[in-house]
Every structure is written in structure tokens, then in C-alpha cells.
Amino acid sequence: MDHPTLHPTRGSGLQAEPVLTDELLHRMDRPGPRYTSYPTADRFVEAFTAEHFLQALAQRHDMGGVGGAGAPLSLYIHVPFCESVCYYCACNKIVTRDHGRAAAYLDALEHEMALAADALGERVQVSQLHFGGGTPTFLSDEELSRLMAAIRVRFELLPKGEFSIEIDPRTVTRQRLEHLRALGLNRVSFGVQDFDAQVQQAVHRIQPFEQVEALMRDARELGFESINVDLIYGLPRQTPESFERTVRQVAGLRPDRIAMYGYAHLPTRFKPQRRIEPAELPSGGQRVGMLAQALAGFVSHGYQYIGMDHFALPDDPLAQAKRQGRLHRNFQGYSTQPDCDLIGLGVSAISRVGPCYSQNAKTLDEYYDALRSNQLPVVRGLALTRDDLVRRAVIMSIMCHGRLSYESVALAHLIDVRSYFAAEIEALEDLARDGLVMLSADGLEVTPLGWYFVRSVAMVFDRHLRADRNRERFSKVI
Numbered sequence: 001m002d003h004p005t006l007h008p009t010r011g012s013g014l015q016a017e018p019v020l021t022d023e024l025l026h027r028m029d030r031p032g033p034r035y036t037s038y039p040t041a042d043r044f045v046e047a048f049t050a051e052h053f054l055q056a057l058a059q060r061h062d063m064g065g066v067g068g069a070g071a072p073l074s075l076y077i078h079v080p081f082c083e084s085v086c087y088y089c090a091c092n093k094i095v096t097r098d099h100g101r102a103a104a105y106l107d108a109l110e111h112e113m114a115l116a117a118d119a120l121g122e123r124v125q126v127s128q129l130h131f132g133g134g135t136p137t138f139l140s141d142e143e144l145s146r147l148m149a150a151i152r153v154r155f156e157l158l159p160k161g162e163f164s165i166e167i168d169p170r171t172v173t174r175q176r177l178e179h180l181r182a183l184g185l186n187r188v189s190f191g192v193q194d195f196d197a198q199v200q201q202a203v204h205r206i207q208p209f210e211q212v213e214a215l216m217r218d219a220r221e222l223g224f225e226s227i228n229v230d231l232i233y234g235l236p237r238q239t240p241e242s243f244e245r246t247v248r249q250v251a252g253l254r255p256d257r258i259a260m261y262g263y264a265h266l267p268t269r270f271k272p273q274r275r276i277e278p279a280e281l282p283s284g285g286q287r288v289g290m291l292a293q294a295l296a297g298f299v300s301h302g303y304q305y306i307g308m309d310h311f312a313l314p315d316d317p318l319a320q321a322k323r324q325g326r327l328h329r330n331f332q333g334y335s336t337q338p339d340c341d342l343i344g345l346g347v348s349a350i351s352r353v354g355p356c357y358s359q360n361a362k363t364l365d366e367y368y369d370a371l372r373s374n375q376l377p378v379v380r381g382l383a384l385t386r387d388d389l390v391r392r393a394v395i396m397s398i399m400c401h402g403r404l405s406y407e408s409v410a411l412a413h414l415i416d417v418r419s420y421f422a423a424e425i426e427a428l429e430d431l432a433r434d435g436l437v438m439l440s441a442d443g444l445e446v447t448p449l450g451w452y453f454v455r456s457v458a459m460v461f462d463r464h465l466r467a468d469r470n471r472e473r474f475s476k477v478i
């Protein structure tokens, strides 16, 4: 099957410039982490407890956290409820139509927020706030007002901060968007996935194009600064032709950012996926076709490719940050905000504070139980070793900047990089032969072609992954 060539071959010379071919896409189509953290969350251990997390918070209070004294925080709030289930779902959610359940959850969230804020000290500044789920807009306007008020009591939201919310288009109206804007939220992310009616039916998520189009127009008129759209390829009944239509429709709506994910069919792990008919899933070849078309399609519609799963309009701050080498990566994906500590609140939420990660209980019962005992609901986490910290820096440099300077790593971590990473540098030679990286005496640089497989480059430095035989736990690289 022929697909658009993203990087034209050189017209002359001994060696043609590597291009994105089906063969390469197939070969690179293997499971791998998305590196929103390193080590990845599956490495967290139960030996890390609420006590350890409290110590990390107290230490931040004493030291000033990432970025020096008084550095602002990122805040993530998880709202787990959804009114109906999407069959591709792999999120931590509770499907219910009983909106009465939200009140008890908000009580618990406020309690958790109070415990965390007490440990952090007086009204710490927040530069990023994100509501995710589940479906944050499962909460009523009054409940969202209550939650925002509680946040403002405990934290100082900075005037130029990025305050975002995930929107399920089936749960909002223009009036609801107006309310979100009035609460101070300035970014929205629409879960679109696919506009094809057949596909929407197969995944149990019906939201016509016209509905999303109207909401996006409303969001712009209301002054939301950034609109993101999430898409998924590899869903049942999707074909390269149908997905190409969705890509064209999405590009026509001109969202500032687009995040595109490959569907990972893991029905033994994610129960809703058992309702997906395997025979309706696109073949590996079709998946590759969809990916290649989408990559070429968004670029041809004027979008800049940011990294493994993100596109942005060229004047969007994310695209500017990519050009200027100022990208960062956190649990929400790529970001323009400098590295900062993250406090995750709510069931299953993950925090990152200094050299620690911590994760909350995944079930509501456990989450409520811990808070009833006046404990932070932490059930696992990780205190990073020195090796983890070196590798985190290396992996984030590759994922965000597409390069690695041996000298910078040597200076920051006091290691001899070439001997410390001798095995990794040798392993990179295969990727260099495929034209995905350029190696030199000073470091490595991801090529334009290599950006499409940037997490495969990062995976070379993942010590935990190397030791892991069960790699099926991750979604595929493409």
C-alpha cells in the first residue's frame, strides 16, 4: 500500500534520505510507554506510602520544590464519573447515571486538598490546573463552582496560568461553556475520537460532527485561549478512508492542538473493550495506513508535528516551544510550562513531587476509607534512585527536545556518559541505521523521521523496560 511520503527523498547523492515507509511503520509498531513519567506508573510500589508522600511535600515546603523557592505547582483533579461507557475506554472511571454520587466525592476531594495544602504550606501558587476523568463535566455547574472555590481557598491560581478541562461534547452546552469560562478556565479539550457514525456506534459514543462544530465555535467566541481535540485511530469499523474523512473534518475545525492516540485492544485488562467485536478492528496494515494518512494530512493542513501524538498550529505556543527547544512533558502530555511539581487529587490520581511519584487509591471505597481516617489516600509510588533521575533527564530530553547532549548530562549528574550508557549507545546504532537518530561524539539528535518514533528512541534508555519481559502492558508505539 502506498502512503504519502513525509520527507522527500534527496534528488541526488549516494544515499537517499530515509522516508516514512509502511515497512518502517510496521517494524516500529511494538508496545511502548508514552513517557509521561519515568519510571512509568507500572513501576510504582506499595512500599511507598502516604507517610513518604507527606515527607516529600514537607521537603518541598522547606526547599521550595522544583525550580527553586516558591516555584508554582501544577494541579490535576480527577473526576471519575461517566454517564455512559465508551467501549474503547482504558481510563479509571465509574459509570453511573446517579449524579447524587458527586456530592460525597467533592467532600472527599476537599478533604484531600486540605491535607495536601496543609503539608505544602500557605496558599502555594498554581500555574497549571487540569480537570480530567472520567468526565469532569459530569459535575453540575454548581458542583464545579464549589470545586473551583475550594481550590481558590487553598491555592493561588496565577493570572497567566493554564487552566483546562476535558470536555465530553455530549455533556455540555454553550451555557455550560460560559459557566466554565466564568470560573476562570481558559482551555478546553474535546474528546472527539472519530466523526464517522459507524465507528461512533461501534464504540458506543454518539456525538455528531455538527454538535462538536457548534461547541468549538462557542468555545472560541467565549474566549477560551486554546482548544484541543483528541482522536483515536485503530477503532472498530475505522478504515483508512473513513479516518481520512475525520482527519479532514478535524483539520477544518482548526483546533489549536490535536492529540492522536493509537487504540490498544487489551480486553483482558479493560472490561469495556470486551464489547468491541475483534473482527471489526482494522488490520495492522490499515492501522499503519491511518497513521500515515493522518500524519501527512494534518501537516498538509498546516499543522506542525510536535511529538509522538501531538500536532499544533504553527502560532500555537506548543509549536513555538517545539521550535525553540522549550517543550516539557508531564502527565497530560507535551506542555509549554517549565517542569514543576504536580499534585494529583482524586481517585487514582498521580502526583510528582521532587524525586518522588505517588498514586492514590484506584477504587472509591479505598479512597474514601483513607480520608475518613484523615490520611492522604496514597496506595503506591516511588522514590527515584540516582539512576532513575539520570534516565528521567535523558528520556525527557529525547522526548521533548529530540536530542541528548552528553556534556549536559555529565555536568548535571556527574557521570561519564559514554561508559555509563555504553550498552544504550551501542543499541542506538540500529536506530541510526534506520535514519531515526544521528549519533556523534557529543550526543544524539533525533532526525525529522525519528520524531515519528521518538518513544522508541527513549525506550533504549529505559532500564526497567529492558528487564521487562511482559511488554504487552503498553499500547503500541504507533
Ligand code: SF4
Binding pocket: 081, 082, 084, 085, 086, 088, 089, 090, 091, 092, 093, 133, 134, 135, 168
Ligand atoms: S472514554 Fe472517557 S468518557 Fe468514555 S467511559 Fe472512558 S472515561 Fe468515560
